[in-house]
Amino acid sequence: MSDLLRYIGDGNALPDAQPPEGLKEKNLLEMYRWLVLLRTFDERAVTLQRQGRIGTYALYWGEEGTQAGPLYAMDGGDWVFPSYRQNSIAMLRGVPAATILAWWRGYGGKYGFYNPREHRVGPICVPIATHLPHAVGVAWAGKIRGDQTASLAWFGDGATSEGDFHEAMNFASVLKVPTIFFCVNNQWAISTPLSKQTATRTIAEKARAYNMPGIRVDGFDPIACWKVTHDALDRARNGEGPTLIEAFCYRIAPHGTADDPRLYRDENEAEQWKPLEPLSRMSRYLKRLGILSDESAAEIEGEAKEQIAAAVSEMESISHPDQDILFDTVYASGRPWMFEEALRELRSVERPDEVKPLGPPTSPGAGEEGKTQ
Ligand SMILES: Cc1ncc(C[n+]2csc(CCOP(=O)(O)OP(=O)(O)O)c2C)c(N)n1
Ligand SMILES: [Mg+2]
Structure with a gap:
């Protein structure tokens, strides 16, 4: 972790760095709000799943910085392509949280789900890496049209073993397409550890095969994730083509609500990574900078809780399309x-006529069979 770009220290041994140019107080607070909203959504979704009110859910606890940071760097006109792990990212682009919760329940509103074109957010992608060629495609189309549209796709370390990853990287680099490949290296692909996934030391070095920059960053630091995305976007808009970003972190949570990581890894390891998670780090950093107080943090948390509570009621009122x-x-x-x-x-x-709401599971694990897998 020591060689990674990082702004947020730990208040002790690791020093803080001043926020990068381009992130003013109000931006940092807004990014913090995003982190809190993402976390609140995620925790609430897990509870809803446990209560049988939504289906299997892919949680992202601890990976919020890899989502809020890069998204904050993109313009509203740029396209972003989430995997199931960034499943609620569209709510930061104006999609109601209720629509996303309802997707996890089986249907997300009148049209099934949101319209990707309206928000420039691709659909939640469950098949691994299949959205990467799509991200390259929309940015290439923008390049042909002569506009400034860039794209960013999130994917995991496991996705770099897929053909779609390599095809998309090659295509983007040969055609100098303004796409950012944002790999969240959480070191696990369900039960497969990174060491059994790739023979390279890092994911970032895979960029060399395609002659594009490959950048490693602390994936638990939202500001660092913002900065590398911001720089990659500058290069992309200058016609310098794509960048591969490796946000190094750890999957602290299970793969999904149907997963029990105790079966394949030592959970003490996850506990050791926990103090590095982005929300408490960002909050302490902003407090050290004098930007956030206990009161304003509580207010932000309260607003997020209210927003998600309203979304839950709305989700439960959406009828089957x-x-x-x-x-x-x-x-x-x-x-x-x-x-x-x-x-x-x-x-x-x-x-x-009416699909019955999901009832609570009748036995432990009932209703859990293979959704995102
Ligand atoms: C094409 C395809 N193959 C296999 C799967 C089953 N699967 C679901 S998640 C996953 C692991 C992906 O790991 P990674 O890319 O590291 O992403 P993470 O889940 O860690 O965010 C696999 C193999 C799938 N969804 N799609
Ligand atoms: Mg992974």
């Missing part, structure tokens, strides 16, 4: 005849 949506957004030109036929057939199958 009509079956049409399965067919309506496949082609821009509308439904071809075979879709009409399939829809007629689907409608002829008897089903209850």
